[in-house]
Amino acid sequence: MSVSVGFISLGCAKNLVDSQIMAGYLKSGAVELAAAPESADIILINTCAFIDLAREEATETILSACAHKANGDCRAVIVTGCMVQRYRERLAEVFPEVDGFLGVDELDQIVPLVEQVAAGKSQVLMAAAGAAHRNFDPLYPTLLFTGGPFAYLKISDGCNHRCAYCAIPEIRGNFRSRSDRAILEEARRMVEAGVREINVISQDTLNYGADSLELPSIESLLQQIDQIEGDFRVRLLYSYPSSVTPELLELLNTSRHICKYLDLPVQHSHPEILRAMNRAAAVDATQDLTARLRAAVPGIVLRTTCLVGFPGESEAHFEHLLQYVKRSEFDHLGVFVYSPEEDTAAFGMEDLPDLEVAEERCERLMALQAQIVEKKLRLLIGREDELLLLRQEGELWYGRLPRQAPDVDGETMVAGLPATARVGDRVLVTITGFDEYDLEAAFLG
Secondary structure, three states: OOOEEEEEEOOOHHHHHHHHHHHHHHHHOOOEEOOOHHHOOEEEEEEOOOOHHHHHHHHHHHHHHHHHHHOOOOOEEEEEEHHHHHHOHHHHHHOOOOOEEEOOOOHHHHHHHHHHHHOOOOOEEEOOOOOOOOOOOOOOOOOOOOOOOEEEEEOEEOOOOOOOOOOHHHHHOOOEEOOHHHHHHHHHHHHHOOOOEEEEEOOOHHHOOOOOOOOOOHHHHHHHHHOOOOOOEEEEOOOOHHHOOHHHHHHHHHOOOEEEEEEOOOEOOOHHHHHHOOOHHHHHHHHOHHHHHHHHOOOOEEEEEEEEOOOOOOHHHHHHHHHHHHHHOOOEEEEEEOOOOOOOOOOOOOOOOOHHHHHHHHHHHHHHHHHHHHHHHHHHOOOEEEEEEEEEEOOEEEEEOOOOOOOOOOOEEEEOOOOOOOOOOEEEEEEEEEEOOEEEEEEOO
């Protein structure tokens, strides 16, 4: 087919993996993948619909692509992903200029959809009603959109938690693990192709295997990934606090490749708010989380996420969260303001804090975290670590240490590398300083 498709992938890393999977189907179907969406015959926008800001970003991107088409700069626009899965037919009314829509359960139908819109058909909808229930294995595990020597390995989809604020189960369906054989094969092929960092992701990473007696536990799966030969490291993202087991912590202490790093979104600290959020299973796990994990795994790096402005959150509740974060001293922390989401248990709850109050709490929490980060980064000065090289800008190289996850934890800058340095190399550096959330380092040879 004489047509090219260019991708715009919005939202989280799990969405990026779906974009890569669709690109693999297009490649298998002999559809050209454009180097950039601006130069493509068809622009494909893979959307997020998690919160208001995500939908606003998606809307702006769709309208921009449709204007690009109206100017004669492309032939068609396709919208895929969570926004389609959540709203289906409603999107066709809102965006009449869009030529095709594809849900999260129909990734393998991207070639027929492209064929139809390339033939001039419009408003083609391929998104089955009902909850999403499928998993997809990539046809080309090394077809990556990360732009560097790292990759995301999605081990499951969907979620069985029913957090009161979250629409993910409605969009992505119930939790379902991928085949361990498919996951291990994907990881091996990534390493053989030169991937030096594998970030394991899911809606609920530590729940892997709990939905089937035929699958291993997450600890067993990680052990098998750890046994793959090669020069690479593994990082765990998107984990539920109460799912951390002694076996997992022991694995972090003993593995060859797995970083001493955990991403454990706590959302809040006050038991009343956690129960209102329907995160009761996390209440006990949250209270002494960082102390317990640091005692079990010396040197562990901890990332979390907090949600402020939830219905019923008082100043006293928020002060409890401030003191919790102050005590916990997370290495990395992100904050979101609550977004009321239709079809969630919290939608329409009373005592919603004013948006101005919620945003002010967000700013106060981030200001506190900035102080914590400055203190912790000062303590890193003089320490040695391995830096994964990502890109070169003039005489400077930028990379990430094991303590730095892609996109969210900052980067490390180093000068003085030899001319033989290449993207994907891991070099020994000593930390010399920092600039807000980024680190500066010196090359040790």
